[in-house]
Structures are given as C-alpha cells and as structure tokens.
Amino acid sequence: MELIPTKIEGLLIIEPRVFGDDRGFFLESWNREIFIQLGLDLNFVQDNHSRSGRGVLRGLHYQQPNPQGKLVRVVSGRAWDVAVDLRAGSSTYGQWVGLELSARNKRMFWVPPGFAHGFVSLEDVTDFLYKCTAPYDPANEHTLAWDDPSIGIDWPLEGMDPQLSTKDKLGKRLGDVEAFT
Template identity: 70%
Template structure:
C-alpha cells in the first residue's frame, strides 16, 4: 500500500494495493501487520456504514472526551472527506485537509483522534465505511460547524444547499467548541 502524507501531520491518505482483472478486483482494506509496518498501528473497536444521497453533509463530528480515530473509505459513489485539527496545542489548530474518496479510486483516509471529521456525498447512493478506535459515546459527541468562516473549508457543493441533520444544523464554531488540549 502507498501512504500519502497530507498538509497536516497526522491524517494520511492510504492507497491499497489493488489486484484486478476482467472478473473484478481484490484489495485488503485492513491488515493489522501491514498497517503496523507502515507506521499505522491502531486498535479498532467499532465499524460503521452509512448511505447518503448527493448533497448530504455529515459532520464535522468529534468526541470529547473519548476521541475516536477513524479509517474511512467509500465502497459506492464518492465523497469529499475533511479532517480539521482541533487540538488547541497544535501549531495546526483550525487547519483542515480534504480528499476525494470514491469507489473508483479505492483510497482510504486516516483521521486521527484530535480531529473533527465530516464529508459531503457527491453522488446518490454513496456508501461510506469507517473503522473507529473508540466506541461511539453519545454523551461525548459534538459537532463543529461545517461552514464556519474561521475554517474556510472548500466544500465542492457547486450551488447545492447541503442536507444536514438537526445536530449538524446546531453545531458550534471553532471558537465555541471545547477542543482537545
């Protein structure tokens, strides 16, 4: 697999080795030994799967306390996936990185603990999978505003008004959240 550093230390793009022929393809989406050899040593405790219509924006979510690291990928459709550094002690506090993940490009994205995470679905029927390093804890879950001007995230919405959950409509700005130390 190929591990690609991003503009912020921590989040990385992972391109798995894909074996394909006229029958289809095969890839390893998780192999603890291979990931560990690449410096990505995680213990996952929960897998999640969501399906979204085009224009659905989920996030930016984080848990504090009980932060989650997430290894995310798309198995149908495509998304613009974003990680925001919300570690107040980080020199990159408030900076974000984004990557297009799709069934076609088969890329994965590692979002470490200490980052808010979200994505917008770019196609109907997009299916998004993610492995988490901590269990979902509703009491620790928070949302950071997807459109906070302080973040200036470049969402590829092309005039589309995103569909948000009630939780995401009520999300706080970067200045209002209690980030990590």
Template identity: 65%
Template structure:
C-alpha cells in the same frame, strides 16, 4: 500500500494495492500487521456503514472525551472527506484538509484522534464505511459548524445547499467547541 501525508500533520491518505482483471478486483482494506509495518499501529473497536444521497453533508463530528480515530473509505459512490485539527497544542489547530474518496479510486483516509471529521456526498447511494478506535459515546459528541468561516472549509457544493441533520445544522464555531489539549 502507498501512504500520502496531507498538508496538515496527522491525517493520511492511504492507497491500497489493488489486484484486478476482467473479473473485477481485490484489495485488503485492513491488515493489522501491514498497517503496523507502515507505522500505523491501530486497534479498532467498531465498524460503521452509512448510505447517503448526493448533497448530504455529515459532520463535522468529534468526541471529547473519548476521541475516535477513524479509518474511512467509500464502497460505492464518492465523497469529499474532511478533517479539522482540534488539538490546541498543534501548529495546525483550526486547519483542515480534504480528499475525494470514491469506489473508483479506492483511497482510504486516516483521521486521528483529536480531529473533527465530516464528508459531503458527491453521488447518490454513496456507501461510506469507517473503522473507529473508540466506541461511539453520544454524551461526549461534539459538532463543529461545517461552514465556520474561521476554519474556511472549501466544500465542492457547486451552488447547491447541503442536506444537513438538525445536529449538523447547529454545529459550534471553532472558538466554542471543547478542543483537545
């Protein structure tokens, strides 16, 4: 696999080795030994799958305490996936990085503990899959405002208004969230 560092410390873009021919393709989306050899010694406790229509924005979510690291990918469709550093001790605190993940490019995105995470669906019927390093704990979930000007995420909205859940529509500003040390 090919690992690409992002413009902030922590998140990584992972390009798996894909084997394909006229019948289709095959790739390993997770191999504990292979990831450990690449410096990502991860233990996952939960797998999740969501489906969304074009224009749905989910995020920016985090858990504190009980932070989750997430290995995310798209099985069908495409998303613009974003991580925001919420670690106050980090030189990148409050900065974001984003990547297009699609069924076509087969890229994965590692979002470490201490980051808010979210995505905008770019196509209808997008299936988004992610592995988590900690179980979901709704009592500790936080939501950073997807449009906080202090963070300045450049969502590829192309003039449309994103479809948000009630929780995501009321996310907190960077100075209001319970950040990590």
C-alpha cells in the same frame, strides 16, 4: 499499501494495493501487521456504514472525551471527506484537509483522535465505511460548524443545497469548541 502524508501531521491518505483484471478487483482494506509495519498500530473496536444521497452533508463530528480515530473509505459513489485539526498546541489548529474518496479511487483516509470529521456525498448513493478506535459515545459527541468562515472549508457544493441533520445545523464555531489536550 502506500501512506501519503497531508499538510497536517497525522492525517494520512492510504492507497491500497489493488489487484484487478477483467473480472473485477481485490484489495486488502485492513491488515493489522501491514499497518503496524507502516507505523500505524491501531486497535479498532467498531465498524460503521452510512449511506447518503447526493448533497447530504454529515459532520463535522468529534467525541470529547473518548475521542475516536477513524479509518474511512467509500465503497460506492463519491464523497468529499474533511478533517479539521482540533489539537491544542498544534501548529495547524483549525486547519483542514479535504479529499475525494470514491469507489473508483479506492483511497482511504486516516483521521486520528483530535480531529473533527465530516463529508458530503457527491452522488445519489454513497456508501461510506469507517473503522473506529473507540466506541460511539453519544453523550460526548460534538459538532463543529461545517460552514464556519474562520475555518473556510471549500466544500464542492456546486448545484447542491447541503442536507443537514438538526445537530449538524447547530454545530459550534471553532472559537466556541474546546481543543483536545
């Protein structure tokens, strides 16, 4: 596996080793010992799987207290995945990183606690998997506005009207959320 740093400290793109031939491919998406060797001593307690149609936008979600770190990947389709830094005192507070995750590129994205996270599905059927370091805690889940102009996320929405849940339509602006301490 290869770790690729992003412009925001802590957010990492992970390129797994893929072994392929004319029959298909094999990859290890999680191996505790390898991740520890790479400096990521993570304890996952929950796995999630979501399926979304083209244009479904989920997020930007975070839990506070009880924040989750998430190791995310797409196993069918394509998604534009985004994380926004909400760590108090961070020199990159309010900045974002986005990247395409797809069944084809097989990349993973490590989103540590202290970030809001979301994605938009770019294909008709996109299956998104994520391993979490803390259980889902609906009483402490919050939503950052996906379209907050002070953040300025460049969502690839050409020809799409984003489909949002009710809670995602009610996301708060960056200036109205409490930073992680």
